[in-house]
Amino acid sequence: MKNAKRINKIYTILIFAFLYAPIAVLILFSFNDSNSTGVFTGFSLQWYKELLTDTATLNALKNTLILAVLSSLIATLIGTAAAVGINKMKNKYIQQTINTVTNIPMMNPDIVTGISMMLLFVFVGGIVNASSNLSFWTVLIAHITFNLPYIILNVLPKLREMDRHLPEAALDLGCTPMQSFFKVELPAIMPGVISGLIMAFTLSLDDFVISYFTVGNGFETLPIRIYSMTKKRVTPDMYALSTFIFVAILVLLLVSNFVGERDRTKQAIKNSKKKTGAGK
Amino acid sequence: MKKRSLLGKAPAAPYLVWSVLFIIAPLIFVAYYAFTDKNGNFTTANFGSLATAEYAEIFLRSACFAFLATIICLVIAYPVAYYISKTKPKTQKILMVLVMLPMWMNFLIRTYSWMAILEDTGLLNTALGYIGLGPYHMINTSGAVILGMVYNFLPYMILPIYTSLSKLDPRLVEASADLGCNATRTLFHVILPLSRSGIISGITMVFVPSISTFYISQKLGGGKFDLIGDTIERQFQTAYNYNLGSAISFVLMILIILSMTVMNRFGEEEGGMVA
Amino acid sequence: MEKNKIIELKQIVKEFDGERVLDSIDIDIFDKEFVTLLGPSGCGKTTMLRIIGGFVKADSGELWFDGKEISDVPPYKRHVNTVFQKYALFPHLNVYDNIAFGLRLKKMPEKEIYDKVEEMLAMVNLKGFEKRNVNLLSGGQQQRVAIARALINSPRVLLLDEPLGALDLKLRKDMQNELKNIQQKTGITFIYVTHDQEEALSMSDKVVVMANGQIQQIGSPTDIYNEPVNAFVADFIGESNILDGEMLCDYRVKFAGAEFDCLDKGFDKNEKVDVVVRPEDVDVVPVEKGMLSGVITSVTFKGVHYEIIVSVGGFKWMIQTTDYAGPGQKIGLYIEPDAIHIMKKSEFSNMFGDYSTYSEEMEHLSDLTEEDE
Numbered sequence: 016m017k018n019a020k021r022i023n024k025i026y027t028i029l030i031f032a033f034l035y036a037p038i039a040v041l042i043l044f045s046f047n048d049s050n051s052t053g054v055f056t057g058f059s060l061q062w063y064k065e066l067l068t069d070t071a072t073l074n075a076l077k078n079t080l081i082l083a084v085l086s087s088l089i090a091t092l093i094g095t096a097a098a099v100g101i102n103k104m105k106n107k108y109i110q111q112t113i114n115t116v117t118n119i120p121m122m123n124p125d126i127v128t129g130i131s132m133m134l135l136f137v138f139v140g141g142i143v144n145a146s147s148n149l150s151f152w153t154v155l156i157a158h159i160t161f162n163l164p165y166i167i168l169n170v171l172p173k174l175r176e177m178d179r180h181l182p183e184a185a186l187d188l189g190c191t192p193m194q195s196f197f198k199v200e201l202p203a204i205m206p207g208v209i210s211g212l213i214m215a216f217t218l219s220l221d222d223f224v225i226s227y228f229t230v231g232n233g234f235e236t237l238p239i240r241i242y243s244m245t246k247k248r249v250t251p252d253m254y255a256l257s258t259f260i261f262v263a264i265l266v267l268l269l270v271s272n273f274v275g276e277r278d279r280t281k282q283a284i285k286n287s288k289k290k291t292g293a294g295k
Numbered sequence: 296m297k298k299r300s301l302l303g304k305a306p307a308a309p310y311l312v313w314s315v316l317f318i319i320a321p322l323i324f325v326a327y328y329a330f331t332d333k334n335g336n337f338t339t340a341n342f343g344s345l346a347t348a349e350y351a352e353i354f355l356r357s358a359c360f361a362f363l364a365t366i367i368c369l370v371i372a373y374p375v376a377y378y379i380s381k382t383k384p385k386t387q388k389i390l391m392v393l394v395m396l397p398m399w400m401n402f403l404i405r406t407y408s409w410m411a412i413l414e415d416t417g418l419l420n421t422a423l424g425y426i427g428l429g430p431y432h433m434i435n436t437s438g439a440v441i442l443g444m445v446y447n448f449l450p451y452m453i454l455p456i457y458t459s460l461s462k463l464d465p466r467l468v469e470a471s472a473d474l475g476c477n478a479t480r481t482l483f484h485v486i487l488p489l490s491r492s493g494i495i496s497g498i499t500m501v502f503v504p505s506i507s508t509f510y511i512s513q514k515l516g517g518g519k520f521d522l523i524g525d526t527i528e529r530q531f532q533t534a535y536n537y538n539l540g541s542a543i544s545f546v547l548m549i550l551i552i553l554s555m556t557v558m559n560r561f562g563e564e565e566g567g568m569v570a
Numbered sequence: 571m572e573k574n575k576i577i578e579l580k581q582i583v584k585e586f587d588g589e590r591v592l593d594s595i596d597i598d599i600f601d602k603e604f605v606t607l608l609g610p611s612g613c614g615k616t617t618m619l620r621i622i623g624g625f626v627k628a629d630s631g632e633l634w635f636d637g638k639e640i641s642d643v644p645p646y647k648r649h650v651n652t653v654f655q656k657y658a659l660f661p662h663l664n665v666y667d668n669i670a671f672g673l674r675l676k677k678m679p680e681k682e683i684y685d686k687v688e689e690m691l692a693m694v695n696l697k698g699f700e701k702r703n704v705n706l707l708s709g710g711q712q713q714r715v716a717i718a719r720a721l722i723n724s725p726r727v728l729l730l731d732e733p734l735g736a737l738d739l740k741l742r743k744d745m746q747n748e749l750k751n752i753q754q755k756t757g758i759t760f761i762y763v764t765h766d767q768e769e770a771l772s773m774s775d776k777v778v779v780m781a782n783g784q785i786q787q788i789g790s791p792t793d794i795y796n797e798p799v800n801a802f803v804a805d806f807i808g809e810s811n812i813l814d815g816e817m818l819c820d821y822r823v824k825f826a827g828a829e830f831d832c833l834d835k836g837f838d839k840n841e842k843v844d845v846v847v848r849p850e851d852v853d854v855v856p857v858e859k860g861m862l863s864g865v866i867t868s869v870t871f872k873g874v875h876y877e878i879i880v881s882v883g884g885f886k887w888m889i890q891t892t893d894y895a896g897p898g899q900k901i902g903l904y905i906e907p908d909a910i911h912i913m914k915k916s917e918f919s920n921m922f923g924d925y926s927t928y929s930e931e932m933e934h935l936s937d938l939t940e941e942d943e
Contacts, residue, residue, distance in 0.1 A: 020381075027378045030371060034397050034449065037408035040418060044411070053411050053418070093309050100307025113307075116314050119322070122499075124507030124551070126524050127544045130531050131321030134328055134541065160317045163310065180658035183625050186645040187652045188672035188723065198671075202662040217399050223510075228531060241403045245514065249407055257404050264399045268392050 038261065045254035052251060062255040069252055075240040079220060082236060086158035087215035094166025095208055102174040120161045129228030132157045136229065149231035157229040158222065162215035169211030173204040213271050328541035341542035357523040361505035364444035368501045372452035380460040391457060398450050406443055406514050413439055435517030443511035451500035459493025495558060503551055523547050574601040576726060576759055577622060582631035584617055591617050593783040599761065604753050606762045606770040609780035615763045619729050622761065623652045651720035652729040656736060657712045659704040665715055666700040672723040690718040693752065710741045727759045746773055767807050771795065779803050797911065802918035804846045811887050812922050815845035823912060826862055826882055830905060834912035844913045849890040851909030860902015866895055879925050886924040
């Protein structure tokens with residue numbers, strides 16, 4: 016029994032090594048002093064310096080961030096409102112239909128989502144005779160679209176588990192329905208809204224496939240820049256940037272995990288109270 | 296009363312409009328393009344041109360690779376998920392963050408990084424050389440493509456299995472032991488059936504991106520192993536034959552829906568047997 | 571003292587999915603009254619409370635508050651506050667901010683709010699709890715916060731929806747007394763919903779017994795207990811032996827195969843009636859002195875008295891007595907005329923059998939399944 020556990024532990028460590036091998040390689044070569052991504056010749060920080068002067072890459076990074084911030088915020092706005100409305104719906108069939116439609120962008124392969132939106136944009140562009148069918152706006156719409164399900168899926172359960180008397184209590188104490196939402200309901204579902212926002216932000220940051228089919232000329236995101244580079248040669252300053260992003264995301268995940276944990280502890284204490292508080 | 300209840304649902308309106316415009320309408324366009332020719336006339340020729348040995352091979356290869364990658368992911372992921380679910384709660388959290396962390400890294404650059412490892416003169420062969428092995432030819436093989444899939448989508452398998460295992464009541468395992476099941480019987484009769492939902496969603500989450508990927512095979516397969524994703528990409532980005540591309544996408548969607556249905560049926564039957 | 575009507579319900583009807591939960595309800599509620607809406611789950615009591623609170627709108631009928639029709643007034647404009655079933659405290663606010671919530675909406679200066687919150691905390695015995703997280707309070711404490719949060723707005727009427735349902739028995743008894751004290755101190759009208767008849771009898775000025783969406787009886791606790799209008803009320807309030815009877819003439823009734831003197835009159839000659847005899851009103855006597863006689867089938871010790879089940883010609887009576895008699899023993903029953911209560915036949919007649927299937931456990935189970943409507 017003890018042995019089995021040790022074998023499992025070693026096995027798990029090996030799988031983690033597998034998961035992190037390419038990342039370790041990438042971090043290693045970001046410190047290489049030659050421009051090889053295959054042979055390590057010596058330590059240097061030159062690629063980090065190079066990165067600071069690579070305006071095209073920095074611009075792509077800026078674009079990616081703008082896209083991720085805008086799309087996740089807009090999706091959070093529309094998605095949270097949607098969850099509130101959906102939660103009020105009583106009709107089972109309507110709810111089921113909306114649920115199915117919401118799941119489509121998550122279940123469909125990215126490439127199909129990408130080309131389907133591209134077809135729409137090309138078609139509409141043809142009608143309005145736009146000089147170019149695809150642009151920043153098309154990729155923004157695409158990102159909002161694939162972010163929306165994640166917001167709704169995070170917020171809806173929070174609304175469902177919220178005491179249904181809370182909004183009534185707010186009205187009872189003198190809130191208008193609007194005040195009730197902002198003073199009582201929104202704070203109650205905030206953890207769901209935040210985790211949805213973070214999820215949407217990281218998905219948008221990372222997306223390549225859907226952007227690839229929906230982005231217009233003149234707007235280059237980081238994944239798209241990396242793609243065009245990997246067609247020829249990737250320079251190690253891209254490794255430097257990836258290392259930097261890796262660290263940034265590590266911090267972000269730790270923070271969101273910390274926030275989530277606080278939320279969970281509160282919930283756990285509450286639940287244990289409920290259990291120990293004897294009924295009749 | 297009617298008016299008031301309608302007002303409560305109003306916040307969903309922007310989303311409903313959005314989903315009709317940007318989720319449903321695009322899919323209708325895929326169907327439209329798939330069943331029309333360049334001039335917009337109805338035709339099934341697009342599907343006809345898929346009925347060649349070449350496309351049959353691509354579809355078959357994609358399905359095979361995705362199937363293998365899914366099975367390998369399942370076999371690799373289950374013990375890992377099980378191990379993580381058995382550690383202390385704090386450790387569990389840290390390990391799960393570590394499992395998810397690679398997913399947030401750009402997958403293109405991680406895949407590209409595998410090239411440096413797998414090349415004939417790459418890191419792995421160099422390392423093997425030190426202990427007197429190799430060199431082995433690894434890059435640009437079907438194995439490398441499947442490895443790329445397993446690597447990229449493994450976290451999607453670990454995550455749901457871990458979730459279902461961590462919800463499993465440890466008393467059930469004790470009860471099973473108490474009733475005379477040995478470890479193996481407990482695994483097959485108690486733990487596996489109870490983590491079925493996690494396994495099924497894991498399979499879905501690995502199979503769908505595997506069968507539709509287009510980058511991995513180009514980089515790790517050296518362009519020798521065309522997959523469905525590659526042919527779709529080519530129709531839209533270089534050949535500009537949207538009709539054929541839509542037809543392939545259409546078939547891909549049908550293929551996925553079919554395999555999901557079979558999967559869910561299979562899952563339900565399993566459930567019926569257990570219950 | 572001239573009593574001042576504060577709430578009037580006129581012909582209130584409410585249906586959910588075609589099912590009528592309130593069937594033309596008429597009731598007047600007076601200022602400073604402690605009114606209890608009592609009934610089994612699904613009787614419509616909570617819906618009635620929610621109509622008064624403004625969370626549900628009646629399909630038809632009128633709701634008057636202090637001389638004004640308020641059916642279309644939204645809850646936030648009504649001078650009514652509610653203590654919700656599971657308290658509905660705002661989880662993101664601490665005790666102080668929960669209680670101050672209503673006053674802050676009225677834009678009262680913080681200094682005044684502080685004084686009033688402190689006053690409320692003193693009243694509900696929660697001084698020093700200002701900064702506590704409401705999620706970490708015990709059920710009883712949450713209950714007090716909910717009451718303070720509602721009362722601080724000085725409502726004309728306080729609505730309480732089974733507020734003690736989630737508390738354990740001991741705490742319930744304490745809170746019952748406290749609520750009654752608060753009501754008397756503040757002079758606010760309380761409308762209290764419960765399915766617990768003991769709670770209703772001990773706290774209320776007026777009890778409204780409801781069943782099937784209709785008011786069965788309105789009266790003081792003693793009226794309701796001593797003069798139930800029909801078999802439903804008799805059965806729901808306390809224990810009762812309900813028998814089929816026949817009114818022979820005024821002051822003379824026949825049931826259980828014997829004739830008895832009683833205090834009721836005004837029925838038709840030979841009218842079929844329901845007869846109620848409370849278990850504590852039956853005296854156990856030697857067989858030869860009894861008006862009825864039967865065999866004891868079971869005895870339960872209850873502390874102050876024994877509860878014995880006696881089979882009289884097949885009908886199982888429940889009797890509470892301080893004299894011990896063992897199972898199998900034959901005894902006589904003696905019933906004074908004032909212990910016999912005669913009721914007209916109603917839709918509820920014959921719905922309540924004798925005590926042949928009675929058991930403590932069943933009673934307890936049916937209590938547990940009571941849920942909010």
